[in-house]
Amino acid sequence: MEHNRLITFDGTVNFRDIGGYENNEGKHVKWRKIYRSDSLSSLTERDEEKLEKMNVTVDCDLRTSNEQVMAPDRKWPGVEVLDCHVYAEDSSGNFVNDSHKLYRFLHHIPKVDSYLGEIYQNVILSPASQKAFARVFAALLTLPENEALVYHCSAGKDRTGMTTALILKGLGIDEHTIARDYLLTNELYTFGLKKQLPSDSEMIKMVNQMNVTEGEGTAVKGITQTIDAGYGGFENYFTKELGFSKQDLKDFRKLYLE
Numbered sequence: 001m002e003h004n005r006l007i008t009f010d011g012t013v014n015f016r017d018i019g020g021y022e023n024n025e026g027k028h029v030k031w032r033k034i035y036r037s038d039s040l041s042s043l044t045e046r047d048e049e050k051l052e053k054m055n056v057t058v059d060c061d062l063r064t065s066n067e068q069v070m071a072p073d074r075k076w077p078g079v080e081v082l083d084c085h086v087y088a089e090d091s092s093g094n095f096v097n098d099s100h101k102l103y104r105f106l107h108h109i110p111k112v113d114s115y116l117g118e119i120y121q122n123v124i125l126s127p128a129s130q131k132a133f134a135r136v137f138a139a140l141l142t143l144p145e146n147e148a149l150v151y152h153c154s155a156g157k158d159r160t161g162m163t164t165a166l167i168l169k170g171l172g173i174d175e176h177t178i179a180r181d182y183l184l185t186n187e188l189y190t191f192g193l194k195k196q197l198p199s200d201s202e203m204i205k206m207v208n209q210m211n212v213t214e215g216e217g218t219a220v221k222g223i224t225q226t227i228d229a230g231y232g233g234f235e236n237y238f239t240k241e242l243g244f245s246k247q248d249l250k251d252f253r254k255l256y257l258e
Contacts, residue, residue, distance in 0.1 A: 011042035014156035023172035038156030041071035048076035060151035088128035117222030
């Protein structure tokens with residue numbers, strides 16, 4: 001069966017399937033179940049028909065309240081839109097930093113060398129952000145077998161990238177693969193703008209050329225290293241911060257690995 005990582009739509013440029021990645025036990029993330037995207041506010045009728053045929057029934061909107069009001073998601077038949085805004089907001093919808101220094105000290109949170117990585121670290125330590133991530137995981141845990149879910153922000157990079165990192169981390173995908181998926185946004189954006197799918201050889205070349213020790217590739221380590229060093233692994237973050245059980249994690253992996 002053919003699988004495309006980048007899926008082209010008229011109204012998006014960065015809609016991707018996160019399936020196919022191999023974890024530390026030799027299992028693979030299921031295709032056609034979990035999608036990541038940029039804004040879904042400019043979808044066409046043809047896009048909506050395509051999403052309905054793909055059985056995408058849950059849309060987790062990671063954007064701020066202001067963004068959601070200014071450019072609301074287009075709804076296709078059968079979809080439920082969930083407000084999962086990742087950034088902590090004040091009463092006016094403005095971003096606030098709600099992670100605390102004492103919290104960092106108590107959990108022995110590691111220092112991140114990348115400025116962007118530090119921002120990502122602050123977000124996954126934020127109680128408000130954790131509620132948003134928990135809502136995405138809750139939706140995934142209750143998603144029927146024949147249905148799919150998409151989550152997105154505006155460009156499909158930062159908030160979407162953080163959410164993807166957590167999902168892949170939860171499925172046992174290694175740090176370098178998570179970073180490569182994060183960096184694919186930069187590489188695939190051009191293909192999305194041209195409404196053209198990269199060939200298999202082009203995709204392989206892009207992934208192989210990525211050096212995750214340079215540039216933006218280090219940013220996603222603000223998430224993976226914080227979870228590993230600060231919490232001793234994803235299971236502790238998932239249970240202690242996101243409020244799930246160990247059985248929930250087993251169920252999550254059973255649902256999305258093959």
